[in-house]
Amino acid sequence: MTQHTHESHPQIYARLKRAHGHLAKVIDMLNDQAPCTDIAQQLFAVEKAITNAKRALIHDHIDHCLSPANGAKETDVDDFKAITKYL
Structure with missing residues (x-):
């Protein structure tokens, strides 16, 4: 497996x-x-942090690996990004 790092990985x-x-x-x-209720609030924070990290990773992958420069149509990429909010 090759090394695959993007600028967003530190974030x-x-x-x-x-x-x-x-x-x-x-x-x-x-x-x-x-x-x-306090525990639930912290669990919510965990869940949101992981969801946001996952979304950022997927959007970064779309931008860099599925970009129009790599042959994808820009409208297809935009549609794909829009649907990722349901992940």
């Missing part, structure tokens, strides 16, 4: 590190028997 890495921190907080909160 995606940072998002995932934040998600990791939120998840660690959730685990601590469970051990400390924190209120369920």
Whole structure:
């Protein structure tokens, strides 16, 4: 497998590190028997951070690997990007 790095990877890495921190907080909160609403709020933050990281990665892949410069039609790429919000 070849090395495949994009300019967005450091930002995606940072998002995932934040998600990791939120998840660690959730685990601590469970051990400390924190209120369920507080735990749910932290779980929501984990979920959003991962979703945003995944979306950024997919959009970056579309922009760099499925770009019109690589033979894709720009309207096809735009349509594909639009549907990724449902991932």
